[in-house]
Amino acid sequence: MRIGIDLGGTTVTAALVSEEGKILARRETLTRAQNGADSIVDTMASLALEVAKDSPEPITGLGVGTPGAVDVTGRIVVTSPNLPFRMYPLAGRLEEACGMPVTLGNDANCALLGEVFAGAAKGCRDVILVTLGTGIGGGIMVDGKLLVGFNGAAGEIGHMTMVYGGIPCNCGRKGCYEVYASTTALVRMAEEAAAEHPESLLRRSADSADSGMNGRILFSAAHAGDAAALDVLARYEDAVAEGASSLVNIFEPELLLFGGGISAQGEYLIAPIRDKIYQRIYAADGLPRTRIEAATLGGDAGIVGAAALVKP
């Protein structure tokens, strides 16, 4: 029995995870990042000890998925965008606080590990997870091992160039993949289309919603056959496929998964993206093709993957 912790900027969740990757118990609380790193450690430790009480067997270890860069030893958070960690020895501190062996991993990598441990990538050794969210995160597994780079910071697939000199990205560069294919981009495209097509269902749905446009409104209008929404979706799928095709041409993974909340749309979203990728990839005829699928663990992938960090 293992414990996985999904550490986010807002909430922290601990779960008891079986050796088969099943979540058996779960506790969640606020991260309260403003109280500082040591306070976050205490919060994680008490959450872990609480879920441990539900375990019928001894706990073999605890894995933590955290935003930001983890050093190659899995002991230190080098830096984290939304948390007060800078060269912080999180694994050691948490071991002291809860008495269990701790391993750290990047949260996007944990989502991939979760899908490999117990989800859509079960048993795969060459797989890429493209997480479509506010930005685009990625996890890459090559020959059964996470690609972490010589400094632990690999896998920033959201910051591949897609349009040289294009729209500015939050990272300071221009034209990154995530500027065109994150859900933020999808909502931006939907807002533009709604402004251009005042008669569309897309516009009317957004106008009558309290908080304006969002992904749910877009998909709902598209499912209803609204032309403006369908056009946005087709252009979005094209952008997602374009960047993913670069990844397939570089890595030739056995499997490429799309994750993030949007992947709950399943084949409605993935089938057109798959077709567009197959039109673009370079591998010769006669070679097996990369499978393109939706991730299946949804929001649980990160916590199951954090538990998968635990060494046997």
Added chain:
Amino acid sequence: MRIGIDLGGTTVTAALVSEEGKILARRETLTRAQNGADSIVDTMASLALEVAKDSPEPITGLGVGTPGAVDVTGRIVVTSPNLPFRMYPLAGRLEEACGMPVTLGNDANCALLGEVFAGAAKGCRDVILVTLGTGIGGGIMVDGKLLVGFNGAAGEIGHMTMVYGGIPCNCGRKGCYEVYASTTALVRMAEEAAAEHPESLLRRSADSADSGMNGRILFSAAHAGDAAALDVLARYEDAVAEGASSLVNIFEPELLLFGGGISAQGEYLIAPIRDKIYQRIYAADGLPRTRIEAATLGGDAGIVGAAALVKP
């Protein structure tokens, strides 16, 4: 002692290579691809047997670098752009013809293996070679192993998207990295600049050359301080750096090498590219940075790397 064979569309070269990666003897002849696959095997076998005569020690094996896709076992050429191989069991046929154990590899991957065996990447386990030529080839090593993909066709870094919907590429897609950063692109940019600047040294040098613009004319005008040539070179370096930055953000290799004939320009070309990459990469402060260097084996990298395919 090993034998390396560099199989090209025009010529085939065999070399006797020491366990330290030194070339001790070499034979070259025409490939004569039009005579068919079996004839190429005979040519390779007699070349190999000739260089073997120069060896003071027994030959442990023979490695072949070939254009195109090699299957993951290193026995079969799946397909090759300029050679009459299609699902062709080249390793087996060549073993029958020359009596030595044979291993096949993709030629771009062999160039990387050569640099790791005895060149600029000696001892590195996480390294990318970007070969700037007519197109852009790539070799990627992760944790000491070549990245070949589950179907043997990985590493097509020249076909990452750099401009979504951009200039058409020979591969059928649009806006691939090699359309903007191959030496073909450099010559195209130099031709455009020469047309725009009739007073430039760049234009005058090209006009007085028998075969028009080429890379040598561009570099020579740039070295002489010609403004038009310097502007072309700066824009070319920017394009090279843009795509290479995507690779660094994805892989975080310890070392990224630039190869191809143009890399003989050394620091004159590489120093500005290195600066531009360092301005673009995403890794956090406090983490070690990818080293950016020129490859050092030049045209010998492929043959030394073919010899490196030989299993100990």
